[in-house]
Amino acid sequence: MRRLEPCLLALASAMLAGHAQAHGGGDALGIPAEPGWRAGLAIAGAWLGAEADTALPAPALSGYLTSGETPSDRSGLGLEHATLDLAGRVALGPASLGAAFAYGWHGEDGSHVETAWLNLQARTDAGIVAGGGRRRVPMGNAIDQAGNFDRFAQVPLAKRAILNDDWITDGALLGWQRDHAEVLPWLTRLEVGAWKGEVFPGGPGAPAAPSARVQVSAGGWVFDAFVSHLEPQQRATRAQGSSTGHSHSQPDCSASLRFLSCFDGRVELLAGSARWQTPWQGVSLAVSALLRDEQGDLYSENGDVLYEGQTWGGWFDAAWQIHPQFDAALRLETLHASHDLKGPGASLVARDANLLPYDAAQRGELSLGWSPYPKLTLRASVGQERVASLDTRYGAFRLIWVPDQLFGGRW
Secondary structure (H helix, E strand, C coil), X not given: CCCHHHHHHHHHHHCCCCCCCCCCCCCCCCCCCCCEEEEEEEEEEEEEEEHHHCCCCCCCCCCCCCCCCECCCCCEEEEEEEEEEEEEEEEECCEEEEEEEEEEECCCCCEEEEEEEEEEECCCCCCEEEEEEEEECCCCHHHHCCCCCCCCCCCCHHHHXXXXXXXXXXXEEEEEECCCCCCCCCEXXXXXXEECCCCCXXXXXXXXXXXXXXXXXXXXXXXXXXXXXXXXXXXXXXXXXXXXXXXXXXXXXXCCCCCEEEEEEEEEEEEEEEEEECCCCCEEEEEXXXXXXXXXXXXXXXXXXXXXXXXXXXXXXXXXEEECCEEEEEEEEEEEEEEXXXXXXXXXXXXXXXXXXXXXXXXXXXXEEEEEECCEEEXXXXXXXXXXXXXXXXXXXXXXXXXXXXXXXXX
16 A cells, blocks of 8 residues: 555546536435436445555444444445436426435445435425435435545545434425525525434334424525434444444344343434535535434443433535546544443443444545546545544545436426
8 A cells, every 4th residue: 555655646636536416416316306207327436445454444433332333344446336216206286296216235235225205395486395205314415415426435434423324214304495585595495304213323113203404505605404303222232343234224132132232212413514615716615513412221231321422523525626527625534422321330331332442533535536527537535544543544546427317308
C-alpha cells in the first residue's frame, strides 16, 4: 500500500470526477412526476486496499453499543452496491398514485428489498403526500445519500454505529412539500411517520416508532431536522467476531444469551444536516450529525444492569465542481459515545456488549474522479481512519453508473 499511495495520488490528480447522485433523481424513490413509468439499474463496483492488508470496513467498532455485526471484508475488487428498481405513477382524477420498488445487492452480504412503497398525492398542486410500505427512513438528503452511490468509499462511521448503516423498515409517512414560494417561503417540507420498530436501532416486539422531520431553506442553505422515539425489546448485540456480514435481521434473545447481550428500554434518535450552495462557483458544503440516546436494561450471560448511553457523531463534506466532468470532494468524520452501567457484573456486561475498550473514531477521505459520460463516474480516493485504536490508511478506485432510467414511458 505504501508503494501504491504515490500512484493513487498521481492518478487521483488526473481523474477529478463528477458526483454520482443518489439513485432516483429528484424524487428519492424515483417515482415519475407525471403519469408514466420507469425502470432503472444502478451499479457501483470498487477496488479497496489498506496498508498491512487491514480489512475494510474495520471489523470492530469497540466502545459502541451496536448490532455487533462484523462487516464482510471488501478489500480487493468486488461489487459495492447495485439496485434494480421500477417506479410508476397513474392519475386518479385530481389525485395520483405512485409506486416504487427497488431490490439491492451489497457485495457478499446477499440481497434484499430496499424499497416497496406506495404514494398517494391528493392533488398535483397541494404538496400533500401519504405513503406506506418499505423504504429507507428519510432523514434528509445529506444523511440518506451518504454511503449510497456516494462520492466516498465507505459508509460514514456515525451511520454504521447509530443506524446499522441504514434504517430500512416498514412504515407509513404523511408529508407536505411547499409548492408555492409565497406560502411560508422558508418552510419547504414537513413529514410525520410511524415505523416498524423491530429492526436496529429498534428491537423485536417493539411498538411502532413515531418520527417527525422538518426542512427549511434560505439563501442557498437547506436545513433538515429529524427525531424518532423507539422502545426496543430484546435488541441483540452480537459478541465481536461471532458473525460475519451485514444483515437487517436480529438474533433471538429469548432463545439463548450465548454470544449475545440484549437491551430493553427506550431510544431517542435525532438527526440533523445543513447544506450550503456557496456563492463560489461549483463549491458546496454540508454537515450532518446523528445522536442515539438510550436508557433501559442491558443484560448478558454475566449480568443484568441499568444502562444509560449516548452515541453521537457526524461528518463534514466539501465538494468542488471544477468542470462539468470533474470534481473533488473531502469528507471528515468523527464518532463518540458515553456509557453508564449500574448493577452487579457491570464490567462483565460492558465487555459482552463490546463497550470496552472505548476509543473515539475518526476518518478523513479525499475523493477525486472523472465523468467521461453522463451518469458514469470513475473515482479515486485516499483516506485514513482511526477505529478501535488502529490507524489505517487506505485507497480505492470505484466505478459508479447511475442512469436516470434504462427504460420508461408515459401513459
